[in-house]
Amino acid sequence: MDNLIHDILDxxxxxxxxxxxxxxGAYQLSDTHIRLFFRRxxxxxxxxxxxxxxxxxxxxxxxSGFVPEDKKKFWLVRLQGNNFYQYLAxxxxxxxxxxxxxxxxxxxxxxxxxxxxxGHEDExxxxxxxxxxxxxxxxxxxxxxxxxxxxxxxxxLQLDIxxxxxxxxxxxxxxxxxxxxxxxxxxxxxxxxxxxxxxRNCSEKELLERVVETISRMDPDVIEGHNIFSxxxxxxxxRCDQHGVSFSIGRDGLVPKTYPSSIRFAxxxxxxxxxxxxxxxxxxxxxxxxxxxxxxxxxxxxxLKAVAKHFGFASPHRTYIDYEDIASTWDTDHExxxxxxxxxxxxxRELSGMLSGSNFYTAQMLPYxxxxxxxxxxxxxxxxxxxxxxxxxxxxxxxxxxxxxxxxGYTEVFLKGILGPVVYxxxxxxxxxxxxxxxxxxxSDALRxxxxxxxxxxxxxxxxxxxxxxxxxxxxxxxxxxxxxxxxSFKILINAMYGYLGFQGGIFNxxxxxxxxxSTGQSIARKMIAExxxxxxxxxxxxxxxxxxxxPPGVTTEEDERKLVNEVSGRMPDGINIGFDGRFRKMISxxxxxxxLLDYNNRMTVKGSSLSSRSNEKFGRDFIRKGxxxxxxxxxxxxxxxxxxxxxxxxxxxxxxxxxxxxxTLKSTPEQYLEDVRAGRRAKSITYELVLRAGGGFSKxxxxxxxxxxxxxxxxFFDKGRLASEWNRSxxxxxxxxxxxxxxxHCQKFLPFFKPQDFSTIFSADTLFAxxxxxxxxIRETRNISPETAGNNDIL
DNA sequence: AGCTGTGGCAGGGAGG
DNA sequence: CCTCCCTGCCAC
Numbered sequence: 072m073d074n075l076i077h078d079i080l081d082x083x084x085x086x087x088x089x090x091x092x093x094x095x096g097a098y099q100l101s102d103t104h105i106r107l108f109f110r111r112x113x114x115x116x117x118x119x120x121x122x123x124x125x126x127x128x129x130x131x132x133x134x135s136g137f138v139p140e141d142k143k144k145f146w147l148v149r150l151q152g153n154n155f156y157q158y159l160a161x162x163x164x165x166x167x168x169x170x171x172x173x174x175x176x177x178x179x180x181x182x183x184x185x186x187x188x189x190g191h192e193d194e195x196x197x198x199x200x201x202x203x204x205x206x207x208x209x210x211x212x213x214x215x216x217x218x219x220x221x222x223x224x225x226x227x228l229q230l231d232i233x234x235x236x237x238x239x240x241x242x243x244x245x246x247x248x249x250x251x252x253x254x255x256x257x258x259x260x261x262x263x264x265x266x267x268x269x270x271r272n273c274s275e276k277e278l279l280e281r282v283v284e285t286i287s288r289m290d291p292d293v294i295e296g297h298n299i300f301s302x303x304x305x306x307x308x309x310r311c312d313q314h315g316v317s318f319s320i321g322r323d324g325l326v327p328k329t330y331p332s333s334i335r336f337a338x339x340x341x342x343x344x345x346x347x348x349x350x351x352x353x354x355x356x357x358x359x360x361x362x363x364x365x366x367x368x369x370x371x372x373x374x375l376k377a378v379a380k381h382f383g384f385a386s387p388h389r390t391y392i393d394y395e396d397i398a399s400t401w402d403t404d405h406e407x408x409x410x411x412x413x414x415x416x417x418x419x420r421e422l423s424g425m426l427s428g429s430n431f432y433t434a435q436m437l438p439y440x441x442x443x444x445x446x447x448x449x450x451x452x453x454x455x456x457x458x459x460x461x462x463x464x465x466x467x468x469x470x471x472x473x474x475x476x477x478x479x480g481y482t483e484v485f486l487k488g489i490l491g492p493v494v495y496x497x498x499x500x501x502x503x504x505x506x507x508x509x510x511x512x513x514x515s516d517a518l519r520x521x522x523x524x525x526x527x528x529x530x531x532x533x534x535x536x537x538x539x540x541x542x543x544x545x546x547x548x549x550x551x552x553x554x555x556x557x558x559x560s561f562k563i564l565i566n567a568m569y570g571y572l573g574f575q576g577g578i579f580n581x582x583x584x585x586x587x588x589x590s591t592g593q594s595i596a597r598k599m600i601a602e603x604x605x606x607x608x609x610x611x612x613x614x615x616x617x618x619x620x621x622x623p624p625g626v627t628t629e630e631d632e633r634k635l636v637n638e639v640s641g642r643m644p645d646g647i648n649i650g651f652d653g654r655f656r657k658m659i660s661x662x663x664x665x666x667x668l669l670d671y672n673n674r675m676t677v678k679g680s681s682l683s684s685r686s687n688e689k690f691g692r693d694f695i696r697k698g699x700x701x702x703x704x705x706x707x708x709x710x711x712x713x714x715x716x717x718x719x720x721x722x723x724x725x726x727x728x729x730x731x732x733x734x735x736t737l738k739s740t741p742e743q744y745l746e747d748v749r750a751g752r753r754a755k756s757i758t759y760e761l762v763l764r765a766g767g768g769f770s771k772x773x774x775x776x777x778x779x780x781x782x783x784x785x786x787x788f789f790d791k792g793r794l795a796s797e798w799n800r801s802x803x804x805x806x807x808x809x810x811x812x813x814x815x816x817h818c819q820k821f822l823p824f825f826k827p828q829d830f831s832t833i834f835s836a837d838t839l840f841a842x843x844x845x846x847x848x849x850i851r852e853t854r855n856i857s858p859e860t861a862g863n864n865d866i867l
Numbered sequence: 868a869g870c871t872g873t874g875g876c877a878g879g880g881a882g883g
Numbered sequence: 884c885c886t887c888c889c890t891g892c893c894a895c
Contacts, residue, residue, distance in 0.1 A: 332868060339891090340870090368893065450871045479873025480895060501895090502872095570871025577871080585872075615874085615895045664875055664894045680893040681876050687892095735891070753889065754880040816878090875894085883885080 217292075217441055221553050222431045227423065228260045228291035229416040232303050233408065236398045253310050254401055256282045257412040259420050260291060267409045276314040282307070286320045291351060293441070294320075295423045297375040297415070298357045300343040305329075308346075322350025334446055336361045339736050342771055352442035356419055359426040359445065371685070375418055384421040389414050428556025429563060436560075449567030450574050453524075456564070457579055460520045469515035469578055476573035476585040480615030481593040484663050487823060488852040489703065490611055491657035493668065494622050496603075496636045498595060499648045501616035502569040503529065505591045508646030513572060513581035521579065525568055532561035592616065595647055602639040611660050619658065619666075629654055657703055661820065667699045675700060682820065688810075690717065690730040691817045698821060707844035711833045714818065718836055721810045724803040731810055732795040734776045737762065737769060757792040765794065779806045824850050 217225055233255035255269045256278065268285065270278040286294075296303045308327070311318040319326050325348075332345040336358075346353050360378050364370045370381055379385035390411040392400050400408045427445065434444040437455045444452070461468050498504070503525065505511065512521045535558035542551035571577050573585035592615065599618055600610050607623030626635055633651045640649035659667040665679030677683045677699065683692050694717055701709040720726050735758045739747075744759040761777055762769045769775065776795040781804070791806065798805070818834040825833065829847040 330868085334868095335870065337871095337892095345868090366895095446869090448870060451869075453871080476872065482874060482894085497895095567871055573872050574870080576869090589873075617895075662876070678894070679876075680891085684877080684892055686877090738891080756879085756890080873895090876892090878890090880889090881887085883887100 217431065217435060220435075221550075222428045222556060223261070223549055223553060225293060225431070226260060226262065226289075226291045227293040227295055227420075227427075228258060228286065228289055229419040229423070230286075230294055230296045230299065230303055231257045231412060231415040231419065232306060233257075233397060233401075233412050234306065235401060236395070253278065253306065255409065255412045256307075257409075257416045258282075258285060258289075259413075259416040260289060261420060261424065264289065265413060265417065267413050269405070269409060269412075271405060275310065276316060279307070279311050279314055279316045283311070283316065283318065283320055287324065290322070293352045293354055294348060295354045295356055295419060295427075297355070297419050297422070299353065299355045300346060301357075304346045304353070305344055320351075321348045325349035332446075334358060335448065337365045339738055340771070352440060352445075354423065354427060354430075354442060354445050356422045356426070359423065359430075363426055375415060375422070378422060379418040382422070382425065384425075385418065386414065389418075428553065429560035431560075432557040433560040433564070436564075449563060450571050450577060452564060453567050453571045454577060454579065456524055457516070457520050460524070461518060464518060466518055469517070471576055471578050471580055472515065472582070473575075474582045475575075476582045476589075478586045478589040478593070480589060481596040482614045482663050484612045484660060484855045486609065486611045486621075486852060487660045487662075487855050488850060489657065489659055489824065490621060490852060491655065491669075492621065493611065493619055493655040493658045494608075494632050494636070494651070495617060495619050495653040495655070495668075496599075496639075496649050497617035497652050498599070498643075499650050500565070501592055501595070501647075502588055503565050504646050504648075505588050505595070506569065508644065509587070509591055511572075511584050511588055513579045513584055515581065516579050521568070525565065528561050528565050532558045532565065535561060595643065598643065599639065599649065602642050603635075606635060606639070608635075611658065612663070612666065614664060617652070619660075659699055659702065661823070667703075669703055675703070686733060686735055688731050688733055688813060690720075690726055690810075691813060693730075694814065694817050695820055702821065702824060702849070705849060707833065707847050707849070708842065710821065711842045711844070714814075714834050715836060717814055718811065721814060722807055724805065724807070726805075726810075728778065728795050728798040728800075728805075731805055732776045732778045732798075734774050737771055737773050737775060740771045741769065760790060761792040761794060779809045780804045781806050782808060823853065826850070 232253050234251040235254045236251055252275050253270070254275075255267060257265075257267045259265045266285070268278060268281050273281075304327070308318050308329075317324075317326065321327060327346045327348045329344050329346055331342065333340055333342045343355075356375075357373060360370065360373050364373070371377060376385065376389075376391065379389075390407055392408065392411045397408065400411075430445040431441060433452060434441040437444055437452055437459075439447060439452075439455065458468060506525055507522070507529070510522060512519055535554045538554040539551050539558060542548075542554060569585070569588055571579070572581050572588065574580050596613055596615070596618075600613060603610055603618065603620050607625075609621040611619040611621065613619075622632055622635060626632055632654055636649055636651040643649060653668075654671065655668045656671050656673070657669040661667075662679070662681060665681050667675055667677045667682065669675045675696070677696055682695055682699075694713065697713055698710060701713060721731075737758065741759055741762050744753070744756070745763070747753040748755055757779075758775045758777065762775060777792045778795060778798060779791050780793045781791045791809075793804075815834075821834065822830055825847065832842070832847065
């Protein structure tokens with residue numbers, strides 16, 4: 072158990088099919104044998120067998136911990152995958168894959184189960200075939216795990232297509248979208264190859280043939296693209312079909328298999344068609360970006376160009392062409408379009424290089440392929456680590472417990488208003504630290520794997536981080552980056568372990584342990600508050616593991632502040648450390664989880680859904696931001712001017728569609744929405760009504776950008792939505808009354824900082840008298856009276 | 868086909 | 884008007 076993770080790294084456990092009687096997992100024991108785990112009558116048995124595709128029964132072993140009469144207590148592994156044979160033919164690298172093939176050929180094995188078999192009939196009903204079919208099937212199902220390899224050593228190819236867009240056609244709906252011709256396919260790889268194949272001098276059919284030939288010749292391990300599952304691959308496949316070109320981009324000339332799949336990012340989920348390319352892994356960088364944004368929440372758009380700019384690897388000489396202009400650019404300046412297409416794949420390469428590394432190293436720890444790992448959520452990965460260790464120790468697995476978690480983080484605002492100076496301190500890795508220091512372990516974890524995995528992951532991360540520093544100092548950037556990606560993969564798993572405890576479907580879930588983690592977190596937060604207060608700090612806000620406070624008068628320099636934080640950190644329980652995490656000149660404290668911070672370089676950051684949300688109109692976000700800056704500068708006349716400026720722009724239709732449109736993500740299918748509305752399960756909504764009226768062309772996961780049209784501030788607007796693309800600058804029909812109402816709603820954010828009378832003077836257009844800030848005072852500080860605090864006051 | 872958690876705010880439809 | 888409830892988005 073000491074070397075759990077290393078053991079995991081050295082063995083391949085692969086999951087099988089989720090059916091009643093069959094194989095639930097397998098190790099690759101050696102080049103010639105695998106160990107198969109299978110279940111029968113409630114228990115898990117295993118046997119060691121010669122290599123797939125043949126296996127013979129040897130002795131069966133019952134796993135420990137299983138109580139046959141107590142079926143409720145133990146359950147067998149919850150399985151993944153759609154065809155366990157597919158998973159059995161997974162090898163550590165393409166080299167061992169070839170060795171397996173040679174093994175089959177050397178032994179002259181001529182029978183195998185064929186693709187399409189459901190795989191769970193009894194032996195007598197199996198379909199066997201001869202000769203080449205074995206080889207074919209072997210290849211068809213083959214995947215590599217990249218055990219022990221460095222990310223840089225794997226051959227990754229990036230792919231992007233451009234189509235000749237005929238205006239008006241795409242808007243007809245999804246079914247029409249394959250009618251455009253492919254004019255450019257750009258390819259690059261991580262070994263410096265960059266090519267653009269285009270149809271300037273050849274037919275589309277010849278273009279497609281060259282693409283298939285090029286990919287086969289390059290023979291990459293991984294194919295990457297931005298939105299590749301929903302656009303590039305299905306498009307290429309469709310056009311190949313139409314031209315009678317074999318879409319054989321898999322290894323050994325095999326064609327991809329497709330099946331519908333879906334992926335979830337926090338609260339949103341989206342459907343896509345998964346492309347399983349034999350012998351290769353497909354990675355969609357759009358998924359990587361969205362997954363990244365779940366924790367960072369820093370991206371405005373998930374489009375390739377926007378992301379490249381955000382991360383700072385967009386070339387300053389990069390060619391930009393609007394979507395609608397692709398066809399005309401192709402006609403007038405095709406060299407420019409070729410440059411544009413090449414920039415796309417180069418940016419995809421950069422993006423993947425930055426975000427893929429941690430998935431790559433996670434895959435080396437898990438019984439999932441690299442492509443699978445890059446699409447899986449964190450809970451599945453955690454569970455896989457546990458299941459793998461249980462099967463290795465030949466122990467049966469528990470069943471998920473039912474119930475729910477009751478507690479979460481502690482959040483409180485003590486002071487509101489305009490405050491400063493401010494220090495931000497936070498408990499380092501609060502939940503993982505608690506789980507380690509307070510010996511948290513699910514009650515169903517009979518082997519007590521949970522704390523061991525957590526500790527090992529932490530130690531491994533520490534070692535990996537150490538290596539990053541070492542290689543950075545030694546100027547070995549490539550190796551440093553690799554180890555940075557590796558420590559990142561450990562970090563993701565460490566942070567996911569708490570969430571897993573409260574996960575309904577987790578077989579090792581334990582809601583009371585999850586509650587123990589959060590309630591311990593709450594008392595640590597309270598202790599932290601008390602310690603800072605007793606040193607003369609005035610606490611502004613606490614949220615879960617972080618605290619914002621005004622240091623006492625004597626503490627003025629950063630050094631003083633750090634010393635203070637250190638002192639409090641020393642007073643915390645063993646294993647719990649508080650770190651200094653920033654200092655600010657001023658802060659606007661508005662509500663829980665909603666505030667603005669002004670640093671010592673006078674840069675302001677705004678946090679919270681009520682102050683800066685992507686679902687708000689851009690003009691509203693700008694108004695609040697500028698308003699807060701003005702407020703921090705205590706410029707009252709400036710606030711009034713700002714309000715008047717926006718009011719005039721709205722009334723004179725001076726705002727551009729980008730400033731007053733709103734965007735929302737479709738979280739269910741339009742059909743599901745209709746169904747729910749009919750059943751009275753949900754109310755009507757502008758976005759879905761809009762999509763239904765547009766008649767197709769939109770699906771789950773799409774972002775709808777719309778505005779409110781018409782006139783009059785009626786009480787409901789669900790039928791007044793228009794797509795942003797329908798807006799006409801020369802005939803602006805946005806609903807002025809609605810947007811003035813929205814402006815007023817945004818003004819409400821400034822209400823707490825003024826007396827009611829002053830507030831209405833500043834944010835009104837009364838022209839009877841010229842506006843004067845005379846006599847208006849900013850309310851600098853309000854003590855927040857929460858129910859809890861109010862109770863304490865009564866006692867006092 | 869696969870799935871990490873709670874806490875908090877805003878907006879809008881529905882119905883009294 | 885108001886409250887209730889749902890959805891969407893965000894902090895941690």
